[in-house]
Amino acid sequence: MLSIIATLCRWLDHPEQRRLRREFALWVQRVLLRRKPFAERSILQGEEIQDLEEVQQMLAERxxxxxxxxxxxxxxxxxxxxxQEGRLEGEAHMLARMLERRFGPLNDQQLERIRSADEQTLWAWSDRVFHADSIDEVLDSQS
Incomplete structure (x- = not known):
């Protein structure tokens, strides 16, 4: 936007184009600067812009x-x-440790399933550790 306004300032640099410069400045103020993200940041602060160079200067400052x-x-x-990512990794690590303590070493596929699971799945699997008879029963998505 700054480069477009700078180009307009150069194109409308002649004294006879002063009114057109002001109209562009008002248009920018009333249309463009009332949209997000400009409106949220109160760029105008109640001021009325008189010229495109003011628009350019104000935008550059902001x-x-x-x-x-x-x-x-x-x-x-x-x-x-x-x-969030660290917490998820910790939960996966804890589940893998619980499974290993209960059922013995995990194979690579089981470890990968645990590492790639979302939080809800890890919680569901963790709940099954105490009642399941095997690792596969814990990681079974049908249970």
């Missing part, structure tokens, strides 16, 4: 703030996903 905000959101999301 871009760095938005970039930092998006980076923080990404880091937060990454930490949440990492915790």
């Amino acid at each position: 871009m760095n703030e938005w970039e930092k905000e998006w980076e923080q959101r990404g880091l937060k999301k990454g930490r949440q996903e990492g915790r």
